[in-house]
Amino acid sequence: MTYPVKASKSLVSGWKAETAIELEQISDTKTRVLKIVTDKQSTIASVMVREDTGGNFTSESFTVFQDYMKRIAISNIKRATEKSVTNAHEQALRKVDEILPDIKAQYGL
Numbered sequence: 457m458t459y460p461v462k463a464s465k466s467l468v469s470g471w472k473a474e475t476a477i478e479l480e481q482i483s484d485t486k487t488r489v490l491k492i493v494t495d496k497q498s499t500i501a502s503v504m505v506r507e508d509t510g511g512n513f514t515s516e517s518f519t520v521f522q523d524y525m526k527r528i529a530i531s532n533i534k535r536a537t538e539k540s541v542t543n544a545h546e547q548a549l550r551k552v553d554e555i556l557p558d559i560k561a562q563y564g565l
Contacts, residue, residue, distance in 0.1 A: 462475070475492045489505070499545065
C-alpha cells in the first residue's frame, strides 16, 4: 500500500520525513493515528491520538508506557538531504504491514 510522505526541514534537527496513517475514529473530534517519522538516525513508529479542536488547529497526544512506540529502522545516512531521508523513510514504510498486527492487538482494533 502507498502512504503519503511529507518531508520538512528544521534548523535544529535537519531533514525529516513523516507519514500519518489513520487507524480508527475514537469520537467526533478524536482519531487514533500511526505516525512514522524518519530522520538522519532512525525511523520511529508511534500511535497517538489526534484531536481536531476546531478551526485550523489540531493537537496530538502520546501517553508514555501506554501508547505503541517502536524503532522500525536505523538509518545510516551520512549526509541528510531531502532525497536521502525520504528514501530511507520509504524503505521503512515497507515494514508497516509487519507492525500493524501488534498495534491492532494492543488497541483491540
